[in-house]
Amino acid sequence: MVKADAYGCGLARVAPALWRAGCRTFFVAHLSEGIAARKILPEAAIYVLNGLPPGHAEVFRAHGLRPVLGDRGELLEWAAATDGAAPAALHVDTGMNRLGLRVEEALALAGDPLIARAGIDLVMSHLVSAELPDDPLNAGQAEAFARVRDAFPPLRASLANSSGTCLAARARHDLLRPGYALFGGNPEPGRRNPMRPVVRLEATILQLRAVEAGESCGYNGRWQAPAPRRLATLSLGYADGYPRSASNSGHALVGGVPCPIVGLISMDLIILDVTDASEARRGATATLIGDSLDIDTVGQAAGTIGYEILTGLGSRYVRSYVE
Incomplete structure (x- = not known):
């Protein structure tokens, strides 16, 4: 995660360091951040979390960016513009009620040609309360996301943010999305972050x-x-x-x-x-x-x-x- 100018630490310096350390997939929040990241990371996979603004599919394609699509309208627009020729992610809402398709909406798309036409190569969600490992919301989200993943078996899956990396294995899946923890912040109170603080x-x-x-x-x-x-x-x-x-x-x-x-x-x-x-x-x-x-x-x-x-x-x- 390198959104918000790499969490305030400076995208231009942080992103190349992460690339040298082996990171190949990056996430930003906004299209403008994705364009800035592409100038620094010409070969990386860069996903834009806040989705596809209407009429901006060609801008995404021009910069090789992957929108995280969270409703049927976005899926249809991206599919019409790319016909499967450019990858994207599918965002499923498992409890945050911010962005993303509801679980049942996502499950209804299993086997729908629209998924291939939209170039979906990753299915993802976001944890509500991962910094509190005993919160029952975590188990509920993990179960809901497992249902979605099972419905799209060829796709990679991503659920865990910084706090989620400390949860049970069922929250980790194929791709982790650490952000704050990378910079030494402690995403889970009472549990020491093994990463060294980088900011002074x-x-x-x-x-x-x-x-x-x-x-x-x-x-x-x-x-x-x-x-x-x-x-x-x-x-x-x-x-x-x-x-x-x-x-x-x-x-x-x-x-x-x-x-x-x-x-x-x-x-x-x-x-x-x-x-x-x-x-x-x-x-x-x-x-x-x-x-x-x-x-x-x-x-x-x-x-x-x-x-x-x-x-x-x-x-x-x-x-x-x-x-």
Whole structure:
């Protein structure tokens, strides 16, 4: 999965690295992402998850992209444009109620010449609650998808996303679709991801200041010093994708010391309480993701998930890649 600019990590650098590692099938969400991926991956199979927009079959063909078809109208349009000469995937909804044919609709297509005319070479679905392995929805979806797969025996099948790779073998089938897990995020709470985290987020301390007990900082004075404290202002804010909802709840590391975020996060700046960080000085580095501060912890402090943090990282960062 390399949608959303490879989960915010940079498609242009991530996709070739995955190709060199042996990946040959890639998934994106939108047609524009597929076109960008094709420029980087001339030989890969690239599926576009959000289906076939009306009137765009020739654009897909021109770029060698494979639409994930989720209703009969899409199937008919793709078949009329390609007559089996260009591959596509069949999306079956087993419980998400977002996109895809219902299970009974898909089963009714078994043996229908339309499947061959649409070039279907993959049948797929998406898990609703894979990060919670004991959720009964998983078993229900696995059973429903098994029925669909049995109805289309020649086709490859794909059900498991990042979290689904941790479920029983019945969820894994022929093709896995890991995304977040590839970048070191933990898709299943309470179970360690064996993949090494790849993202490290750092910012420079712009200024230090001392405040007395009772003084506030940031917009609306939402934090007041309980005692004399030393504060450091960092060179990033919510315009860089660091969520404002982490105000007064998140933290960063300075010299390995956890330093709480104090006051409201602003567009370009974050304030830390660095009283306990002896290495804090103007020009020093604060770590906002990395070392003992993983991306899921950052998401939890912001009241969201690590996926949102990762995909939301902004364009103003200087990005350095190490292979």
